[in-house]
Amino acid sequence: MKSLYVYILKCSDQTYYTGVTNNIERRFIEHNSGIAEFSYTAQRLPVELVYFTLIEGPLQAIAKEKQIKKWSQSKKEALINGEFDRLPNLAKKRFG
Numbered sequence: 001m002k003s004l005y006v007y008i009l010k011c012s013d014q015t016y017y018t019g020v021t022n023n024i025e026r027r028f029i030e031h032n033s034g035i036a037e038f039s040y041t042a043q044r045l046p047v048e049l050v051y052f053t054l055i056e057g058p059l060q061a062i063a064k065e066k067q068i069k070k071w072s073q074s075k076k077e078a079l080i081n082g083e084f085d086r087l088p089n090l091a092k093k094r095f096g
Helices: 025-032 058-069 073-080 085-091
Strands: 003-010 016-021 048-056
Touching: 003 025, 003 058, 003 073, 016 025, 016 058, 016 073, 025 048, 048 058, 048 073, 073 085
Parallel strands: none
Antiparallel strands: 003 016, 003 048
């Protein structure tokens, strides 16, 4: 089964970009080169690779990427910082 990387980049405007790739080094270089001039990251250079994980299977990797993309900035930061015990609490909705 093919493994893919799910990764998070921190952009110069302090936002995060989440993606999936089979070659993390090549993809990072592509993002920082601004090769796709109208892409999200090209408008926010330079970017920094702050998180990646290897996932078995393309369907699982794409599902994980989509899951992380929906997360708040604080939940992404907890993942990046390895604060896994905080993740469930950050998923809870807060009502005024």
